[in-house]
Amino acid sequence: MPRMTITLSEERQRAVKEDAARRGAMLAGTLHFVLSQAFLVEYRRVLLRPAIAQRHGLSEADVDAVLESLVLNPGFREPPEVPDTSLAACEPPLATGDEDVVALMDATPGAVLVTGDHRLAEAVAAWRLVLTPAEFAATLQRHRRPRAGSACRDNRNTGEYHGQAGPATARGDPMAMEPLNRSEFLKLIALGGAGLAILGGPERALAALARAHNDLDRAALDGDVPAAHAAAGTILAVAHGTSAGTNTKKAVAAIGGMRRFVSSGDVVVVKPNIGWAHAPKYAATTNPAVVATLVGLARQAGAKRVIVMDNPVSSDPAGCYSASGIAAAVRSAGGTMHIMGGSGYRSYAIPGHLLKTHPLYAAIVNADVLINVPIAKQHGSTRLTLAGKNMMGCTNNRGRMHNLGLSQSIAEINAKLRPELTVIDAMRILIRNGPSGGSLNDVRIKNTVIACKDWVAADTYATRLFGITPAAVPYIKAAAALHLGTNNLAAVTIRNV
């Protein structure tokens, strides 16, 4: 990318500053934003494109003047030299310019990315704060005017976190806004190249956002359980919202925080569903942001190692790991991916009357903490694959389980493995033609994450998402019969967050 150097004489700087004060918050320096040399070059190129130049009507000299003003804002920063190469393996893969964006964010703690670029938003892991222009505008509106009732799906939404995304509006094109006056439009276009949109407004809004984000991080580690619920036994948290990472944190916070499950020095194994080489949008594998958030939380809670693995039903585990987006997300969060080779399985005694013994992966059995992170899928007619069935990825002999009696076998290996924490990814669910998926027509967006220490209760609750009764899923009943958990939701405290 060609490098553009901008030098301004003192007199010119003064003139521009005066001008900037008239142009609103961003140029006046009341809103901190970060830019880099590469972005400036891109903005200039975009602004000078005929189609766009026609709309703003600025001459080349005017465009340069606008960009000069931006440069004078104290937020100008160069991204670090080498972006994390694992980001290049994101699904969808980051474009060259986008790697600079992420690197710039990493160099600026507490930065918020506002972008209308769906690919970038999806590819960037959710532990970075990402907002669409619509959400950001809504946030600014909320802080300017009294808050209108948020159009949330569940009426029991406590709305405690300001960072919670607003109404699930269509992720829009930053250009498709209400009519603006010329100066605001100018500012809008000035940053159209990278999708950033600033409408002016106080910096307070952004600071509140960052603060809420930090509060959420803290709660996700130490828990946020009201006194009334603390004594009530098993809590099942159901988090709603459009951000997978935020939902995961809210759900884990609501059941007591990651520190309740992970102690300092623990070896933690996270077991997602990485059974197929499909992109996350096909809902055949666990949402990478959910997995990565759990990895990040486990590390912050003091885990010595966080290892993520699955024995996929399809071939080429490394290919599944990368196509599903989970490998890149996990590495960015500080976890390691592990390929389950044949020599790692040992035969274990299994409680119950059916299996007696069965091969399981030794590293999973020996882990200090096992976190089960399935994705909710339906297949056959009324069969579901949720947390219980996800544990089949810990063995290399599924055939024997099918031969002897699948539901009882699922219950029995769970009796042996006993995951400490179960988080069900229901951001997208597969309602038909599972577990392989492959058609977007079979995917439904539920934007939900469920967390519970009792996987039987979690699976029981999750059947609701498919409109199925828990009694229709035999392995849940088998597991309850083995006292692995409760399938009676009345005995469990359900918190919607």
Next chain:
Amino acid sequence: MSDRTSEPGAAAKGEARRRAGGWKAARWVRRAVQIAFFVFFIYLLFAALQRRAAFPYADLFFRFDPLAAFSTMLAARQWLPHLALAVVTVGAALVLGRVWCGWICPLGTLLGWFRFRAARRLAPRVPPRLRGVKYVLLGVIVVMAALGSMTLLVLDPIALLTRTFTTSLIPGFDYVVSSVESALIGWGPASGGVTWVEDHFRGSVLPVYQPHYAQGVAIFLVFLAVVLLNVFAARFWCRYLCPLGALLGLTAKVQILRPLVGDGCNGCNTCARACRVGAIEPEAAGGAASPARVVSSECTMCLDCLVACPEHEAMSFGAALKPGPWATYDPGRRQFLAAAAIGVGTIALLSTSVARAIKGPGLVRPPGAQDEGAFLSRCLRCSECMKVCPTSGLQPSLGQAGLEALWTPVLTSRLGYCDYSCTACGHVCPSGAIPKLALEDKRTRVLGIAVIDRNRCLPWASKTPCIVCQEMCPIPNKAIVLSGQHLITRPDGTQDYLARPSVVAKRCIGCGICEYKCPLEGTSAIVVLPSNPALVVGGSPGGSAYPEG
């Protein structure tokens, strides 16, 4: 003879000693280059991982192999630009003779390392005329290729070595490593080391799953036989049998740079004894007047003769534009006619195979290779496709397609299926016998059709719940449908859903994951058969599998 005490003689000796030192150094270079190419060959084998996206340089040695390249272009009647680099090897042979054999060929290098003491005694007893066998073999291969048959390409040295590693050596190596790991993993001090090896090498140097290949033992025994022939003479294969050596040897008749025997030769025959492939004819009867001759079509340019010669003025390396000496075993008209006859006869014999009459049940080819005639006229029998197939579903064939198709790849679904998101095989095939397909195209190629045996399928035969085949079917709208689903309770109180699977013929592409995953022991209850185009709606092999697209 030179006077060793006179001044000019001493200067000449010094000069000769310097040259000898130079040849010793050159020989070290040759050894280093041999090792480098061999290591590179092994590296390419291991780098061709079992992944859905293929390693693009896996077939690099084949691209430089003129026997493979020209045979397949001849048999397919098509110029294949991917294999054009073979011309470089021929060009090198025109200048430097069989330098490929002496410096580059991994099989040649390997055979050079297996030396048996008995060969020293037995080699002179091997009739020199046996060298003619390789020329006849080359002729047979060329004649058969001209008639469209690539069957004898199993004897290509690169294909032979690649196939041996793929089907026997690497799987055996993995078995040993995994067994040692399994034994050690329970033992405290070693388990850390085992974990380290697994973390760093599993999925790269070590395959993820233990590979199993049909006829791995037979393929290894062929390789072993080639190695053990060295008992009779050093590099027996290279001297008497290798068809690629024969091709390069014929080219080497007119090689420009070669070892030359000059007037200073005293007939000591040290060079003939040192020659690794016996390419130097000792001084003929007649005394000192006739010096040793280097037969350029046999010489692999190892430079040992130049180092060994005590009369250092006698041997040199230089340009000679005259064609090399013609030996008694070099091919003439009789050999060409014999090759033609054998070639035609072989094709005739192979055509009587039963496989030409009926399509056997196991004849399921990789995606894009459904036209059997076109496929067989290009397949090099190299087993690169088998090396990269992530499920090891591609196996060397024996009877599935007849003897003429020996060791060509067939999809054996019980061992491994065609992964729905994979295009690896077509991307490593050197000759394009399996075409490079884009993923969306590959998904439309019908390999076969799944058929359920209701006498064995658990829900049909014994009312035992099982829907694995339907679950695993990767077609987005499923090529297996379930009917009559209802909950059953067993005597021990456990429950499961019973439903009966049926194959939707027009959607099935024959990938075989159903056959692979069927939990029955032994033969699967659902098997993939080569498809009958008439039964596939709107389908011919290669047509779209589902009408809605």
